[in-house]
Amino acid sequence: MGLAMFVIARTSGAGWVMVVLSALLATLVAGAVWPGVLLRTVRVSVTAPRDATAGRPIALRVDVRGWGQQAKVRVLSPRGPWTSVAVPAGGVIDVVPERRGVVGDVTFEVRGAGPLGLVWWRCRGRVELEHPIEVGPVPTEPARLPAAAAGGAGGDPRAGAGLDVVRSVREYVPGDPARLVHWPVTARHGSLVVKELDDPASRRLAIVVDLRGDAVAAEHAASRAAGLAVRALRHGMAVTMATAEPGEGRVAAVKTRLDVSRRLARAVDLPPPEDHFPEGAVVRITARDTE
Amino acid sequence: MSEGLLARVKRVNAPPPPEESVALRVSVLVAVMAAAGAVLHQDVGSPGLRLAVIVGVPAGFLFSYLARNRDRFWLKVVLALGLLVAFLSFLDSARGLAEGASASEIQIPLAELFLWVQLLHSMDVPARRDLMFSLVSSLTLILAGAVLSVSLSFAPWLVVWAVAALTSLVLAYRRDLAVLPALERMTTATDSAGNLLRPVLGVVVIVAVLATGALLLVPAAGTSTSLAFPSRLPAAVRIPVPGGLSNPSLGAGDPARRGDQNDRSARKSFGYFGFSDSLDTSLRGRPDNTLVLRVKAPAPDFWRGQTFDQWDGRRWTQSDVRPRPLGDGPPIDLPATPGDERLRSADEFVQTFYVERPGPNLVFGAYAPSQLYFPDRTVFQLDDGSVRSATEMPRGTVYTTVSRRPAVTAAALRDAWTVPPPAAIASRYLELPPSTSARTRALAQDVTKDAPTVYDKVRALEQWMSTNTRYSLDAPPLRDGADAVDQFMFVDRVGFCEQIGTSLVVMLRSLGVPARLAVGYVPGERNPFTGLYEVRADDAHSWAEVWFPGVGWQAFDPTADVPLAGDAGVRAAGSGLLPYLLRHLPRLSAVVVDTGIALGAIVLLLVVGVRLVGWRRRRRTRPRPSWADLHLARLERVGARLGTPRRPEQTLHEYARALERVGVPAEPLQRIVAGIELDAFSGEPLDPEAREEVEEALAATQAAAGG
Numbered sequence: 001m002g003l004a005m006f007v008i009a010r011t012s013g014a015g016w017v018m019v020v021l022s023a024l025l026a027t028l029v030a031g032a033v034w035p036g037v038l039l040r041t042v043r044v045s046v047t048a049p050r051d052a053t054a055g056r057p058i059a060l061r062v063d064v065r066g067w068g069q070q071a072k073v074r075v076l077s078p079r080g081p082w083t084s085v086a087v088p089a090g091g092v093i094d095v096v097p098e099r100r101g102v103v104g105d106v107t108f109e110v111r112g113a114g115p116l117g118l119v120w121w122r123c124r125g126r127v128e129l130e131h132p133i134e135v136g137p138v139p140t141e142p143a144r145l146p147a148a149a150a151g152g153a154g155g156d157p158r159a160g161a162g163l164d165v166v167r168s169v170r171e172y173v174p175g176d177p178a179r180l181v182h183w184p185v186t187a188r189h190g191s192l193v194v195k196e197l198d199d200p201a202s203r204r205l206a207i208v209v210d211l212r213g214d215a216v217a218a219e220h221a222a223s224r225a226a227g228l229a230v231r232a233l234r235h236g237m238a239v240t241m242a243t244a245e246p247g248e249g250r251v252a253a254v255k256t257r258l259d260v261s262r263r264l265a266r267a268v269d270l271p272p273p274e275d276h277f278p279e280g281a282v283v284r285i286t287a288r289d290t291e
Numbered sequence: 292m293s294e295g296l297l298a299r300v301k302r303v304n305a306p307p308p309p310e311e312s313v314a315l316r317v318s319v320l321v322a323v324m325a326a327a328g329a330v331l332h333q334d335v336g337s338p339g340l341r342l343a344v345i346v347g348v349p350a351g352f353l354f355s356y357l358a359r360n361r362d363r364f365w366l367k368v369v370l371a372l373g374l375l376v377a378f379l380s381f382l383d384s385a386r387g388l389a390e391g392a393s394a395s396e397i398q399i400p401l402a403e404l405f406l407w408v409q410l411l412h413s414m415d416v417p418a419r420r421d422l423m424f425s426l427v428s429s430l431t432l433i434l435a436g437a438v439l440s441v442s443l444s445f446a447p448w449l450v451v452w453a454v455a456a457l458t459s460l461v462l463a464y465r466r467d468l469a470v471l472p473a474l475e476r477m478t479t480a481t482d483s484a485g486n487l488l489r490p491v492l493g494v495v496v497i498v499a500v501l502a503t504g505a506l507l508l509v510p511a512a513g514t515s516t517s518l519a520f521p522s523r524l525p526a527a528v529r530i531p532v533p534g535g536l537s538n539p540s541l542g543a544g545d546p547a548r549r550g551d552q553n554d555r556s557a558r559k560s561f562g563y564f565g566f567s568d569s570l571d572t573s574l575r576g577r578p579d580n581t582l583v584l585r586v587k588a589p590a591p592d593f594w595r596g597q598t599f600d601q602w603d604g605r606r607w608t609q610s611d612v613r614p615r616p617l618g619d620g621p622p623i624d625l626p627a628t629p630g631d632e633r634l635r636s637a638d639e640f641v642q643t644f645y646v647e648r649p650g651p652n653l654v655f656g657a658y659a660p661s662q663l664y665f666p667d668r669t670v671f672q673l674d675d676g677s678v679r680s681a682t683e684m685p686r687g688t689v690y691t692t693v694s695r696r697p698a699v700t701a702a703a704l705r706d707a708w709t710v711p712p713p714a715a716i717a718s719r720y721l722e723l724p725p726s727t728s729a730r731t732r733a734l735a736q737d738v739t740k741d742a743p744t745v746y747d748k749v750r751a752l753e754q755w756m757s758t759n760t761r762y763s764l765d766a767p768p769l770r771d772g773a774d775a776v777d778q779f780m781f782v783d784r785v786g787f788c789e790q791i792g793t794s795l796v797v798m799l800r801s802l803g804v805p806a807r808l809a810v811g812y813v814p815g816e817r818n819p820f821t822g823l824y825e826v827r828a829d830d831a832h833s834w835a836e837v838w839f840p841g842v843g844w845q846a847f848d849p850t851a852d853v854p855l856a857g858d859a860g861v862r863a864a865g866s867g868l869l870p871y872l873l874r875h876l877p878r879l880s881a882v883v884v885d886t887g888i889a890l891g892a893i894v895l896l897l898v899v900g901v902r903l904v905g906w907r908r909r910r911r912t913r914p915r916p917s918w919a920d921l922h923l924a925r926l927e928r929v930g931a932r933l934g935t936p937r938r939p940e941q942t943l944h945e946y947a948r949a950l951e952r953v954g955v956p957a958e959p960l961q962r963i964v965a966g967i968e969l970d971a972f973s974g975e976p977l978d979p980e981a982r983e984e985v986e987e988a989l990a991a992t993q994a995a996a997g998g
């Protein structure tokens with residue numbers, strides 16, 4: 001169109017066409033350069049929660065400062081949606097970490113074409129987080145606790161359903177809860193018999209997490225390990241996890257779901273420690289199979 | 292089958308989501324109306340089309356907004372048919388172009404077609420994409436206005452269009468982002484009008500600065516390859532004597548009315564006595580600075596009207612009194628006249644003259660005119676090459692002169708004089724009256740004794756005159772019987788262009804150099820916006836024309852700074868912008884005021900529009916006060932009157948207890964509180980009887996409170 005205007009002006013001698021052409025050129029230059037200049041002033045800071053779960057959204061606090069402008073911003077890693085921003089502005093952007101791990105920085109992209117919307121500029125950047133996001137796996141809980149975990153070798157196999165471990169039985173005395181009635185023994189015995197349960201704290205489970213192998217299988221293994229640990233914790237067991245972390249192997253107790261998530265977030269595909277487990281059952285979960 | 296096809300077409304043309312922003316629609320509408328106004332202002336379009344555009348475009352925008360969510364397939368069909376009809380009508384108007392007419396003849400029909408397109412398109416702008424199309428279409432219209440406009444009256448339209456277009460771009464960009472979730476602004480919230488005005492003002496200022504810079508860099512409009520040769524004659528009033536000279540601005544001195552003894556009319560302030568059949572150098576008085584002509588030309592030059600060859604010591608006259616009719620245009624070919632040299636190397640130089648004041652029927656043009664685009668079939672040519680129209684030239688007359696200008700430089704002129712002039716030139720342009728004094732001849736000899744060429748002789752004489760004489764409009768009157776040149780050169784040494792030009796011609800003739808006196812206009816001031824030379828009445832001028840073999844007649848003038856053709860040229864469109872602005876700021880004030888008013892109106896319109904939209908939104912989202920709210924407010928007013936206004940943290944019961952403490956009777960008060968609470972919180976409105984009871988209780992409370 002500019003060329004057409006130039007030809008019109010040169011063949012018609014209309015000076016106003018050159019004025020319009022100049023205005024158009026000025027608009028194009030302003031529209032092309034201005035967003036780039038504005039975008040160079042943009043500074044992004046991100047505050048993230050410490051813990052996250054792979055595949056589930058977390059809220060990042062994103063602050064965008066710089067010269068006043070309208071733009072849009074998105075977090076590239078972990079991935080988030082485009083969000084409009086009238087700089088300076090700040091707020092929460094939901095992002096979804098796709099995989100387990102420790103996220104020490106966040107990459108973002110800001111795009112702007114303002115104020116005229118003619119030419120889009122983009123800038124990408126990386127923000128070091130004050131503390132990293134530890135993205136744990138999505139726990140995949142087993143249907144039942146493994147027998148070894150429930151009652152040790154030769155223990156009550158039904159304990160794997162996640163129920164309590166029966167130490168012995170005795171005669172019913174008034175006041176015993178109905179749920180403790182051991183119906184099979186009662187049937188055989190002819191009078192009410194109740195279960196005496198093992199003290200939960202006395203049950204220990206060590207989970208060895210070996211993530212060597214295929215990456216997808218490793219993620220599944222981490223999820224399984226998380227699920228097992230969570231379930232065991234829920235049933236009052238003392239859980240110890242053996243994982244490989246960058247530069248070292250680690251054997252340590254996990255007491256909460258958060259501990260489990262963080263340990264597995266840090267776990268890498270190196271050989272886990274094979275000793276120094278506390279007394280109790282040991283469950284090995286690998287990227288190939290579960291022992 | 293046909294339904295299937297229709298469905299497919301509809302699917303392909305699936306409409307984008309409708310645009311909800313009223314502000315964006317208003318700003319695009321303003322841009323479109325400004326662009327349409329710029330075209331209509333150039334006398335484009337029939338009254339019907341003008342009315343249709345002025346009323347139809349806003350109505351179309353309104354209709355588009357109201358019907359933005361409806362299916363518009365059949366409307367599109369109707370609009371497509373309308374466009375087809377408009378295009379066929381344009382083709383019909385443009386038939387003349389195929390027959391060899393000037394491209395300028397197509398400009399008006401094309402501008403009308405653009406108006407129709409804009410009008411029809413405005414009926415169907417439901418989405419943002421359509422609004423942006425409308426904006427681009429308005430650019431075409433503003434260009435049409437720019438091509439047609441020759442004055443600063445285009446400026447307000449352009450400014451309004453530019454501001455509205457920039458506002459539209461800003462708003463459209465914001466609407467693009469508005470669909471996304473947003474982060475919260477950190478700065479103190481300002482109203483939406485403020486948020487919009489700031490960036491728009493910033494953009495306008497930056498674009499204005501950059502555009503000024505660009506105007507100083509882009510090449511000037513117009514070259515030798517012109518395609519447009521406009522011509523127009525608003526009214527054809529024939530000159531009484533075919534081929535005769537007419538100049539209504541001279542009043543009773545009009546040569547066409549000289550026989551009328553009763554005519555006592557005065558010369559107009561812009562009338563120049565040189566545009567007559569004789570030029571009397573004893574006359575005094577100059578025209579004022581009324582704008583008389585606008586000239587569209589790629590370079591400055593003398594706009595020559597006619598020449599005089601016979602000098603009697605006081606008065607110039609023309610020896611040729613038998614103008615020859617020329618016709619069969621456009622264009623009308625102007626044959627070469629004695630002394631003309633039609634060099635193949637000569638540049639074509641196209642000049643379009645826009646008559647702003649009725650003046651002489653002289654057809655102006657740079658030397659040497661070769662073609663003429665004139666709105667009348669017949670013109671007359673004298674053998675000095677000057678051309679007269681057969682009609683008067685009222686305001687609004689437009690014609691285009693095509694000249695063949697040899698690219699003359701000082702070096703070329705120095706080399707030119709190698710042969711003596713032919714007899715036809717020598718006999719006519721070397722004559723001197725007996726009154727020419729010996730000291731005039733001697734002075735010419737003396738001044739030029741060291742000049743090797745004719746060109747150098749001319750320059751030497753010019754130099755002597757500029758050193759030893761003074762240009763002044765207050766020249767003393769010419770004594771009876773005195774030779775005008777002698778008195779100017781040796782007695783007064785004060786004069787103006789007629790004396791100076793005549794003296795140069797007489798001295799050159801005394802040296803055997805063919806010369807004549809030409810009258811016309813100096814180029815005038817170039818308007819950097821329009822690219823046109825604005826010729827004012829006081830630019831009327833006379834100068835010497837000197838004949839050079841192989842070159843033809845070349846203008847020389849010690850008083851006007853007009854470059855030689857080969858040296859002339861305007862390179863940048865914005866050449867002379869700053870001096871022009873400085874000189875004309877007071878004159879431009881009217882334009883600035885108009886522009887300011889128009890801009891103010893736009894800003895006001897935008898602010899009102901934005902506020903209106905905001906108010907409507909707030910009103911729509913604001914819950915209507917319930918019966919309970921209204922009666923609680925009444926109770927609060929009672930309390931306030933008693934000096935116990937309700938504090939924000941007080942519950943209704945706490946407030947009732949506070950009112951009891953200041954003497955409001957407990958019984959009606961409890962009924963009021965119970966009624967309001969039931970109405971507000973039970974989920975069911977109070978039945979009418981219960982409401983009546985509460986209202987009675989309130990009335991009683993009000994009465995007890997003394998009001």
